[in-house]
Amino acid sequence: MIRHKIVHHFLPHFLVDSEFAINSGHAQKLHHRAHAISTFSLFAYVQLVLVLIVSLYFVHLKAPKILGTATFSADQIIALTNQKRAQNGLGALSYNSQLAAAASAKAANMFAENYWAHFSPSGKSPWQFITAAGYRYVFAGENLARDFDNADAVVNAWMNSPSHRDNLLDKNFKEVGVAVVSGKLTGHDGILVVQEFGAGVSQQQAKIVQAPAVQAEQSEASSSAKEATESSQLTVNSSPKEESAPTINSEPITVNQTATVLASRQFSIAKIISFGLIAFIFLMFALELLITFKHEHLRVRPAVIAHLAILAFVLFALWYAVGGAIL
C-alpha cells in the first residue's frame, strides 16, 4: 500500500471509477497523472521558487559571505590573456601602468555615472581615459566584464565572444592594463573588470598598419558613439591630437589590483537548484507521455507536449547560463 502511494507520486496511474462501477456494474479505469505534477504540486513548486528568490536576495543583501567569497586579480587576467595569445602563436602583452591607470579611471567613472557601456552617458569615450592617463597610442581597444567570480571565467567568456576574442588575439596590441574593481553598478553589487589594450606611438613610429577589425575610428568617435556603444568590443587606431581629460567624481568604491567577490557561489547554487527542479518536472511529464504511449487505450493530454517543449527550453537556457556579463 505504501509502495503504491510512493509510486503514485512519481508515475501516472489508473484508478477504478467507483461511482461509474456502482451505477453501471462495470469497472472503468481513470487515468491519473503523477502526484508530483498535479496542479497542487505545481503550485508548491512556484512557492518554492519564490521562497528561494526571496531567501537568496536577503542573504545576498545582509550576509553575502554565507554564499562564499572568491578573490581574483588584474595579474591573473593579464596572465590568462597572455596564455591565450601564446596558444594562438602570438606574443605576450606587457603590463603598462598608464593603461592600468586608464582602466582604473574608466572603472571609477562607470561607478560614478552608473553605466554599463563603452561610452559614458555624458559622452566620454574609452580613448579619452587612455589619453588622459598619458598614453599615446597607435592602436587601442577595450574589453569589459562584470559579475564573474573568477578570472578564468572572465577570459573564457571573452574568448567565446568573437569581437572580444579579436581584441585578446589582436597582433597589433603590445601592451595591456587591467582594473578589477568591486562596487555597485546599475543596482548590482559585483566585480567590474576593465581591460585596456594598446600599442604605443613609440613602439610603432616606423609603420602604422591598419587594424584588421576596426569597429570605431577615433575621428568618427563622437558621431558614431551611439553605434559603438551597442557593439560588444571596441578597437581604435591612432591617438587623437588633443583630448580633454575626463572628470571623475570621487565615490567610495574600492579600486585595487585585487578584488574579493562576495556571494561568489550564489550563481552556482541558483543554477543547480533550478536545473534540478526543472529536470525533475520535465522527467515527470516525460514519464507520463511514455506510459500513456505504452497503453493504447489512453490518450496523450495535448498539454503535456507543450509543457515538455517549454521545460526543455528552460533546461537548455540553464545549461548555457553564464554567471556574468561582458561588453
Place this chain on the structure above:
Amino acid sequence: MKRIDTLSYSLLLSGIALGAVAFLKFRFNPTLQLEVIVALALYYFIWGAVYHFIKRDFSHKLMLEYLLISLICVGVGILVFYL
C-alpha cells in the same frame, strides 16, 4: 483537427526554437536572456489558451497548469539571470 494540431505545434516549436537562437545570441547578457525567457513563457501561455480554445477543451484548471509552469520558468529565470 489534425491539421490544426500540426499547425499549432509547429507555431509553438518554431517560437521556442527562435527563443533558443535569441538566447544563444545574447549569451553574455543575462538581462536580455531573462527577457527571452519571460517572452517565451508568455508566448507559451497565450499559445495554450488559444490552442485549447480552438480545440474546445479549454478549462480554467488547464489554464492554471499553463500559468503555474510559466511562473516556474520565469521564477528560475529570475533566480539565475537576475539575482
